[in-house]
Amino acid sequence: NVAEGRRLVQAARKLGRICQTGTQNRSRGNLAEAIRYIHEGKLGEVKLARSIIYGGRGSIGGPVETPMPPRCDYHLWAGPAPLTKLTRARFHYDWHWMWDTGNGDIGNSNVHSIDICRWGLGVTGLGRSVVSYGGRLGYTDVGETPNSQIGVFDFGDKTIVSETRGLKTAPFHPKIKAMWFFYGTEGIIAETGLYDPDGNLVKAFEGKSVSHFANFLDAVRSRKQEDLKAEILEGHQSSALCHLANISYRLGEKMPLPEMRKRLGDVEVHDDVRETLDRTRHYLVEAGVDLEQTPMTLGRHLRLHPEKEAFLDDAEADGLLARDYRAPFVVPKESEI
Numbered sequence: 001n002v003a004e005g006r007r008l009v010q011a012a013r014k015l016g017r018i019c020q021t022g023t024q025n026r027s028r029g030n031l032a033e034a035i036r037y038i039h040e041g042k043l044g045e046v047k048l049a050r051s052i053i054y055g056g057r058g059s060i061g062g063p064v065e066t067p068m069p070p071r072c073d074y075h076l077w078a079g080p081a082p083l084t085k086l087t088r089a090r091f092h093y094d095w096h097w098m099w100d101t102g103n104g105d106i107g108n109s110n111v112h113s114i115d116i117c118r119w120g121l122g123v124t125g126l127g128r129s130v131v132s133y134g135g136r137l138g139y140t141d142v143g144e145t146p147n148s149q150i151g152v153f154d155f156g157d158k159t160i161v162s163e164t165r166g167l168k169t170a171p172f173h174p175k176i177k178a179m180w181f182f183y184g185t186e187g188i189i190a191e192t193g194l195y196d197p198d199g200n201l202v203k204a205f206e207g208k209s210v211s212h213f214a215n216f217l218d219a220v221r222s223r224k225q226e227d228l229k230a231e232i233l234e235g236h237q238s239s240a241l242c243h244l245a246n247i248s249y250r251l252g253e254k255m256p257l258p259e260m261r262k263r264l265g266d267v268e269v270h271d272d273v274r275e276t277l278d279r280t281r282h283y284l285v286e287a288g289v290d291l292e293q294t295p296m297t298l299g300r301h302l303r304l305h306p307e308k309e310a311f312l313d314d315a316e317a318d319g320l321l322a323r324d325y326r327a328p329f330v331v332p333k334e335s336e337i
Contacts, residue, residue, distance in 0.1 A: 006334070049117035251320075
């Protein structure tokens, strides 16, 4: 959660430790060259980046009472989470889709693309506001996290939009296969390619990649945080955005599409949020979802106090920035580190 990410940063700073996160795309040389191209202003003015994760997961079934794997120490495995009965058929991996132990595909997969969007746009902190919508649609199972989810992150002069599609879907772009897009006045950068506005490849960026693990070890030897490709603060801020979107979603309400479209019209960012909603609706209908019978959930539009990493005037949302810990697996508070 957000509070735990901040504790990691706090502990690393206090103890002078070298701490790297597993956002290993930052060690790709060709991607670093693409990001440098943006930072040098060659893509023109860039106000919008889009993170794209399209891939069908499928139902996990259940609920069904499942025996614990015999060699699993469930007390140790669950850690701070409650010792609830296992109701999913597969013990491993499918914990991603339960709120007690996971955070859905936005935190499982989309975090990597969101991290690239942050890097390219040069944004820091948690932004000004967040709103998320979607649902666990297309089937009924024991899973809790949304399989289809949009997150809109407002950084004032810049915007990140994350799209997660867990049902069968057509590609986001008819010509460009990519998991992140930067839209500039002078073209588009997607993955590690420069494209014209029509989606034609203009240039493929090149650069020497380094091992993410070797980069960490080199920084351990040099004792310089700035040598890290993905220092803990960057990982914390990227993962925090995923948590913020989930908090918005969890505090939302199901509603008819016209009402959702009306409310999203009040979200002023550097994206046509209604057009994004229309594409999401089209995807769900094509996947066989009846949105009248199973409507999407529109999350709460949450405003943030960036310095405090907290929400403005929303105690309920603040309560989801951390969790209730099951002893003895208790994370220290800020004042205790």
